[in-house]
Amino acid sequence: MSTDAPAEPKSEIGEINKYNFRTETTGVFKAKKGINREIVNQISDIKGEPDWMREFRLRSLEIFESKPMPKWGGAIDIDFQDIYYYLKPTDHQGKTWDDVPQEIKDTFDKLGIPEAEKKFLAGVKAQFESEVVYGSLEEDLAKKGVIFTDTDTAVREHPELLREYFGKIIPPEDNKFAALNSAVWSGGSFIYIPKGVSIDFPLQAYFRINAESMGQFERTLILVDEGANVHYVEGCTAPMYSTESLHSAVVEVVVKRNARCRYTTIQNWANNIYNLVTKRAYAYGDATMEWVDGNLGSKLTMKYPAVHMKEPGARGEILSIAFSSAGQHQDAGAKLVHEAPNTTGQIISKSISKNGGRSSYRGLVAVHPGAHNSKNNVVCDALILDPESRSDTYPYIEISEQDVQIGHEASVSRIGEEQMFYLLSRGLSEQEASTMIVNGFIEPLVKELPMEYAIEMNRLIQLQMEGSVG
Amino acid sequence: MTHVLKIEDLHVSVGDKPILRGVNLTINHGETHALMGPNGSGKSTLGLAIMGHPGYEVTSGSITLDGKDVLEMGPDERARAGIFMAFQRPMAIPGVKMADFLRHATTNVRRPDRKEGEELIPMREFRKELREKMEHLRMDSEFARRYVNDGFSGGEMKRAEILQLAMLQPKFAVLDETDSGLDADAVRLASESIADIGHQKMGLLIITHHDKLLEHNPPEFTHVMLGGRLVETGGKELAVELHQHGYDRIRKAYPDAEALNQKLLAEDAEEALA
Ligand SMILES: Nc1ncnc2c1ncn2[C@@H]1O[C@H](COP(=O)(O)OP(=O)(O)O)[C@@H](O)[C@H]1O
Ligand SMILES: [Mg+2]
Numbered sequence: 001m002s003t004d005a006p007a008e009p010k011s012e013i014g015e016i017n018k019y020n021f022r023t024e025t026t027g028v029f030k031a032k033k034g035i036n037r038e039i040v041n042q043i044s045d046i047k048g049e050p051d052w053m054r055e056f057r058l059r060s061l062e063i064f065e066s067k068p069m070p071k072w073g074g075a076i077d078i079d080f081q082d083i084y085y086y087l088k089p090t091d092h093q094g095k096t097w098d099d100v101p102q103e104i105k106d107t108f109d110k111l112g113i114p115e116a117e118k119k120f121l122a123g124v125k126a127q128f129e130s131e132v133v134y135g136s137l138e139e140d141l142a143k144k145g146v147i148f149t150d151t152d153t154a155v156r157e158h159p160e161l162l163r164e165y166f167g168k169i170i171p172p173e174d175n176k177f178a179a180l181n182s183a184v185w186s187g188g189s190f191i192y193i194p195k196g197v198s199i200d201f202p203l204q205a206y207f208r209i210n211a212e213s214m215g216q217f218e219r220t221l222i223l224v225d226e227g228a229n230v231h232y233v234e235g236c237t238a239p240m241y242s243t244e245s246l247h248s249a250v251v252e253v254v255v256k257r258n259a260r261c262r263y264t265t266i267q268n269w270a271n272n273i274y275n276l277v278t279k280r281a282y283a284y285g286d287a288t289m290e291w292v293d294g295n296l297g298s299k300l301t302m303k304y305p306a307v308h309m310k311e312p313g314a315r316g317e318i319l320s321i322a323f324s325s326a327g328q329h330q331d332a333g334a335k336l337v338h339e340a341p342n343t344t345g346q347i348i349s350k351s352i353s354k355n356g357g358r359s360s361y362r363g364l365v366a367v368h369p370g371a372h373n374s375k376n377n378v379v380c381d382a383l384i385l386d387p388e389s390r391s392d393t394y395p396y397i398e399i400s401e402q403d404v405q406i407g408h409e410a411s412v413s414r415i416g417e418e419q420m421f422y423l424l425s426r427g428l429s430e431q432e433a434s435t436m437i438v439n440g441f442i443e444p445l446v447k448e449l450p451m452e453y454a455i456e457m458n459r460l461i462q463l464q465m466e467g468s469v470g
Numbered sequence: 471m472t473h474v475l476k477i478e479d480l481h482v483s484v485g486d487k488p489i490l491r492g493v494n495l496t497i498n499h500g501e502t503h504a505l506m507g508p509n510g511s512g513k514s515t516l517g518l519a520i521m522g523h524p525g526y527e528v529t530s531g532s533i534t535l536d537g538k539d540v541l542e543m544g545p546d547e548r549a550r551a552g553i554f555m556a557f558q559r560p561m562a563i564p565g566v567k568m569a570d571f572l573r574h575a576t577t578n579v580r581r582p583d584r585k586e587g588e589e590l591i592p593m594r595e596f597r598k599e600l601r602e603k604m605e606h607l608r609m610d611s612e613f614a615r616r617y618v619n620d621g622f623s624g625g626e627m628k629r630a631e632i633l634q635l636a637m638l639q640p641k642f643a644v645l646d647e648t649d650s651g652l653d654a655d656a657v658r659l660a661s662e663s664i665a666d667i668g669h670q671k672m673g674l675l676i677i678t679h680h681d682k683l684l685e686h687n688p689p690e691f692t693h694v695m696l697g698g699r700l701v702e703t704g705g706k707e708l709a710v711e712l713h714q715h716g717y718d719r720i721r722k723a724y725p726d727a728e729a730l731n732q733k734l735l736a737e738d739a740e741e742a743l744a
Contacts, residue, residue: 418561419562419563422560423571424522424545424549425521425522425554426549426571426574426578426579426634426638427549427575427579427582427638429546429578430546436571436574437566439566440563441565442565443566466587
């Protein structure tokens with residue numbers, strides 16, 4: 001076994017980077033390609049699930065089959081019968097990295113996860129194909145009652161807590177891909193932060209697809225109890241293959257009174273992955289939910305993290321960065337639903353399109369009747385780097401209340417010749433100059449990230465910018 | 471060997487509008503040249519053509535640095551070869567911190583052969599130097615964390631240009647009205663700083679309408695531009711004369727150039743209305 005198998009073919013945008021490598025693994029079980037009742041039952045059997053979950057899966061499969069493809073967003077050309085829905089890479093989950101099969105451990109070493117864990121993380125989950133292969137949580141947090149486990153384990157070990165919320169924030173009926181995930185889900189994080197517990201360092205999950213034609217369908221549920229505080233971060237990568245693959249997650253978050261949750265995603269999927277994800281949070285009285293959503297990879301991303309402000313004083317904030325290059329379409333955005341009075345929402349979206357890439361902002365702001373004195377502000381800025389690239393804005397606004405403050409600003413810009421000349425005249429190359437302008441463009445969002453992720457984000461932007469200034 | 475920047479019979483157009491009509495100028499390293507002339511005569515155009523602005527097309531003539539063809543080089547290569555211009559109107563780069571920008575610029579100019587992606591000057595070393603230079607220019611240390619020219623006052627922009635001059639230490643620098651838009655104290659500070667950083671240490675081409683800057687940086691040569699040509703060259707006393715008496719004598723002495731200058735100004739006024 002080797003982790004150095006070269007990942008040919010290289011993508012057109014020169015993604016010769018540290019994410020693009022394949023690991024030779026055997027895995028302990030791989031379901032046949034395609035989706036049907038038999039496969040869904042098989043997944044449920046292998047996991048030894050209770051009946052309610054098996055029924056939930058089978059009902060979701062029917063919903064999936066009956067739902068049409070989404071009519072918005074990008075072109076989805078997926079043969080659902082040509083995908084592997086379940087691949088179990090190893091028999092057990094490691095509590096230390098030494099418990100993880102060598103070639104998988106090597107993979108995460110290359111991605112820098114154990115190193116980051118030592119330096120600044122309070123807990124880590126590492127998912128490889130369909131299962132979480134490594135999990136850790138600082139001991140004192142566990143003692144305080146914090147739960148950070150994979151969702152399969154939570155079905156067994158925390159059934160009441162899980163069942164109260166699982167599929168309640170995002171039911172399978174929500175959309176075709178939420179139904180698909182509900183039918184074949186595997187892995188993902190389950191987090192419970194008890195009342196008043198505040199975690200200073202982030203909890204991180206890393207999702208790696210390694211095999212060709214592999215679908216990944218993790219399912220995450222985060223419960224932040226009253227007055228608690230957590231920052232959860234997820235990273236996602238995959239090597240480049242010639243065939244397309246699918247990542248379709250469901251993420252449900254509940255933020256109770258006075259609590260705070262920040263959920264940061266840095267998505268750098270290979271450019272042949274459809275990334276179709278449903279993310280939604282409920283925020284209760286005076287709670288704050290923040291989505292920080294960075295989309296740099298994938299062929300097509302359709303993702304609109306949502307916050308429903310259920311009780312007075314709730315806050316929802318969504319910061320979104322999208323970068324699309326050749327062959328990529330980022331249809332990213334946000335949804336804020338004001339369901340109670342005195343709620344505050346903010347969306348800041350920055351998109352960059354280059355080399356024929358396409359970025360769209362698709363957003364919904366809804367104010368329900370009775371949600372008086374609510375405030376909402378949306379700012380979306382697009383930067384287009386060349387005439388082949390494209391940017392669109394689709395803002396939807398549904399206001400059923402008089403007494404509200406709503407703001408919307410949008411701008412589209414190109415890198416100006418004068419800005420470029422100024423930087424060149426100081427000795428920067430064209431590529432350094434345009435990278436610097438792009439990094440400056442997203443700086444207002446990146447400065448919100450913890451330093452390690454800010455550095456990672458700037459580095460990813462640089463990778464996207466490399467080798468393609470014409 | 472003394473470095474030489476040599477401009478011969480330079481013709482420059484913007485769009486298809488000829489602006490410079492045969493400029494000859496040789497600057498030796500260590501010399502200070504004053505470039506004077508009424509508005510619209512082509513002073514900034516000469517600087518921008520030396521720096522390689524893509525909107526300023528050299529239609530004939532040459533610019534060489536130590537015999538090497540500067541016109542072959544892009545603006546970034548010119549910067550790395552040791553040419554600098556402090557702009558009359560510097561550009562804002564939102565979101566990019568002065569310190570990051572300057573670290574890239576300084577690294578590239580000091581290590582002209584650096585390949586993209588190679589290490590920058592070590593952070594610690596760079597910060598120390600930047601801090602020293604900023605203190606010397608009496609700039610607040612907070613300045614390094616601000617975004618390049620973004621929301622700067624006119625005076626702050628000019629001082630930021632001087633800071634870049636200090637960091638990049640070019641062989642030749644064009645200073646385009648680096649003293650305008652400043653109050654009297656700031657003009658004195660800028661004049662002293664430039665004298666300190668560049669006078670007799672670089673080849674300077676100073677474009678100015680005021681006398682303070684030249685008092686601190688006495689020029690060996692003064693050139694007068696009119697209608698896209700250098701119509702007269704003298705010593706320091708020519709600058710003094712023009713400061714005291716203005717351009718009437720020049721306009722009368724060179725009626726053809728004056729006519730061209732007026733024509734360009736008239737066209738500007740027309741474009742402004744259109
Ligand atoms: N970017 C430009 N576009 C159009 N005309 C220009 C441009 N730059 C300079 N010019 C014209 O060239 C002439 C000289 O301008 P400039 O070099 O700025 O003069 P000075 O610096 O001596 O005041 C003016 O008529 C001006 O309008
Ligand atoms: Mg000028």
